[in-house]
Amino acid sequence: MRTGIWLVGARGSVATTTVAGAAALRAGLMPATGCVSTLGPFRDLPLPGFDELVFGGHDVVDTPLAKRAGQLAEEGVLPAGLPDLVAGELGAADAEIRPAPHTEGPAGRTAADAVASDLTRFRERHRLDRVVVVNVSSTQPPAEPHPAHASLGLLRAALERGEPVLPDSALYAWAALETGCAFVDFTPSTGARLPALDELARERGLPYAGRDGKTGETLLKAALAPMFAHRALRVRSWSGTNLLGGGDGATLADPASAASKTDSKALVLEGVLGHPVEGGVHIHHVPDLGEWKTAWDHVTFEGFLGVRMSLQFTWQGCDSALAAPLVLDLARFTALAHRAGLAGPLPELGFFFKDPLGGGEHGLEAQYAALVDWARGLGDAVGR
Numbered sequence: 001m002r003t004g005i006w007l008v009g010a011r012g013s014v015a016t017t018t019v020a021g022a023a024a025l026r027a028g029l030m031p032a033t034g035c036v037s038t039l040g041p042f043r044d045l046p047l048p049g050f051d052e053l054v055f056g057g058h059d060v061v062d063t064p065l066a067k068r069a070g071q072l073a074e075e076g077v078l079p080a081g082l083p084d085l086v087a088g089e090l091g092a093a094d095a096e097i098r099p100a101p102h103t104e105g106p107a108g109r110t111a112a113d114a115v116a117s118d119l120t121r122f123r124e125r126h127r128l129d130r131v132v133v134v135n136v137s138s139t140q141p142p143a144e145p146h147p148a149h150a151s152l153g154l155l156r157a158a159l160e161r162g163e164p165v166l167p168d169s170a171l172y173a174w175a176a177l178e179t180g181c182a183f184v185d186f187t188p189s190t191g192a193r194l195p196a197l198d199e200l201a202r203e204r205g206l207p208y209a210g211r212d213g214k215t216g217e218t219l220l221k222a223a224l225a226p227m228f229a230h231r232a233l234r235v236r237s238w239s240g241t242n243l244l245g246g247g248d249g250a251t252l253a254d255p256a257s258a259a260s261k262t263d264s265k266a267l268v269l270e271g272v273l274g275h276p277v278e279g280g281v282h283i284h285h286v287p288d289l290g291e292w293k294t295a296w297d298h299v300t301f302e303g304f305l306g307v308r309m310s311l312q313f314t315w316q317g318c319d320s321a322l323a324a325p326l327v328l329d330l331a332r333f334t335a336l337a338h339r340a341g342l343a344g345p346l347p348e349l350g351f352f353f354k355d356p357l358g359g360g361e362h363g364l365e366a367q368y369a370a371l372v373d374w375a376r377g378l379g380d381a382v383g384r
Contacts, residue, residue, distance in 0.1 A: 001339070003048040003129040006119060006181070007332045008172045009137030010057025010097045013077065013246060013291055014186070016068045016373075018055075018136075018144045019156075020078055023089035026051045027084070034325035047332040047337075052353050056096030056122045058115065058172075059137075065094040077320050078292050096122060101171075106146070106164040115175035123179075130338050132331045133176035135169055135191055135210075136185045136199035136323070143190040145168040152203065155196035174198050177206050182338045184330045185210030186323065192345075193357060203346050207337040209330060209346040212354040215322035216315055217242060217281075218268055219293035223273040224299075224311075224362035229363075234302040238269055240278035241296050245289030246319070250358050267355050268291040270361030293319050333375065340381045348374035 007015040024030040037047055068082035069090055073090040098118045101111035121133065122132050143149075148158035148165045155174075158165045165175055169189035176183040177192070177200045185191030185208075192201065192208040202206050214222065217240055230234050270276050279298075297309040330352055337346055350356030351367035361367050 001048045001130075001335065002052050002054060002126065002128045003331065003335045004056060004122055004126060004181075005327075006131055006133045006176075007021075007055065007057035008100075008133065008135040008169075009059055009060040009062055009091075009380035010055075010130065011065060011068055012136060012138075013057075013063050013068075013320040014073060014136045014327065015057060015322045016072060017077060017320040018327045019065060019090060019093045020069050020072075020082060020086055020127055021324050022055070022280070022328060023051055024082060024084035026089070028084065029085060030079070032325070033324070035329055036326070036371075037329040042375055044380055045336065045375055048335050051128040051329070052231045054126045054128060054241060055093035055219035055326075055329070056094075056098075056118075057093075058098050058100040060100045062099075065097070068359040070321070073290070074208075075291050077318055086133060096337060100168075106144075106166055107166040108166070109159040110162075112159060112178070113172055115172060116179045119175060119181055123181075125250045130335055131176075131179075131181040132334050133181050133340070135172055135189065135328055136186045136332055137169070137189075138222050139169060139187050140169055140189040142195075143170065149194040149196050149362060152196045152199040155194075155200075156160055170194055170197060173208065174200070177201050177204055177208070180204060180206065182206055182334045183225075184334055186213040186327060186330070187213035188355065198344060205341065205343045207334055207342045207344065207346050208335055208357070209349045210355075210357050211354060213319045213323050213326055214352060214354050215319060215326065216293060216317050217297065219364070220295075220297070220313065220315055221268045222272070222362060222367070224363065225269055226363040228301055229273055235273055235277050235299060236302055236308075237298075237300045239298045240281045242281065242283045243286045243294040244283060245286055245293065246291050248284065256332060264359060268362045271349070281306075289321055291318055293317060316353075321350050336375075336382070337380050340378045 072078045073083050101114050147166050148154045167190050169191045173183045173192040182286030183192050191210050295315040347358030347360035348370050350360045351371045
């Protein structure tokens with residue numbers, strides 16, 4: 001099942017790690033550590049194989065993937081020597097990266113048509129069975145509401161009039177769905193989260209998933225918060241401080257862009273605990289950290305007879321190495337959902353996200369159980 005993965009932000013750290021990592025897995029150079037889709041419950045599913053994945057994408061920068069991979073190897077994100085071993089694969093993917101349409105503010109029909117044309121040609125050129133568009137670009141500020149977002153008819157009419165009504169992330173969702181591609185938003189940007197785009201997905205019989213990949217602090221919250229809930233311990237506050245380097249940290253230094261991230265990171269606690277808690281999430285850009293991130297959390301909780309206690313933890317990780325295997329997982333699962341004929345949001349993929357589209361559980365173990373049951377059902381539907 002030849003499957004295209006079209007990466008929005010294709011020359012960024014996450015995308016480069018994804019392409020290099022997939023090449024390493026194809027060649028048997030590295031184990032598939034971090035890839036959920038390779039675990040026991042999913043091994044007999046008819047997911048597209050790593051050797052069936054073809055990469056392309058859009059980006060606003062022109063740094064070749066091979067050079068970017070070399071930089072990541074110098075920073076310890078990729079194993080030393082790996083970029084040279086997979087240079088051919090990096091070059092092939094790089095040849096499929098197109099300049100992103102330049103937009104300042106919302107985009108209109110011209111940009112949408114340009115993206116759609118690139119997607120169509122990519123699928124035809126490689127004779128792909130299906131394409132999954134995955135947004136791994138920089139986080140955007142929350143979209144300004146527009147009347148055209150309310151319905152597909154209004155959106156189509158506005159685009160026909162040439163009105164700039166789609167934020168960039170929604171532009172890619174529109175182009176993907178218009179051209180018969182599934183869509184995954186790994187960012188907290190707007191993406192497909194507009195009523196008009198949900199209507200388009202259902203009209204075209206296409207699945208979409210998102211938002212905001214769960215790779216660090218929120219992953220721990222999703223695992224630890226159910227512990228407090230199941231032990232009847234009342235959490236009173238949960239404060240997190242996040243130190244981010246690299247491009248993601250620079251983007252989130254802008255308060256408008258950070259708002260999307262902090263909103264999605266806050267959802268899991270109330271979703272699991274059933275009540276709001278004091279505290280919050282604070283994000284700081286520390287360029288010296290490079291591709292690494294650190295989260296320090298302080299939790300206060302109340303036990304029997306009102307006794308006050310606390311928990312503290314520190315999480316340090318490489319964001320690209322945590323995110324890239326999930327990008328591969330999401331593309332493989334979404335391709336299978338497309339093959340099975342599912343349309344609309346895929347809440348069962350909430351295991352991977354801070355703010356799962358379509359609702360559902362926020363506790364990590366419950367999300368994993370839902371993912372396993374759903375994936376097995378898909379396997380039965382399409383024939384293993």
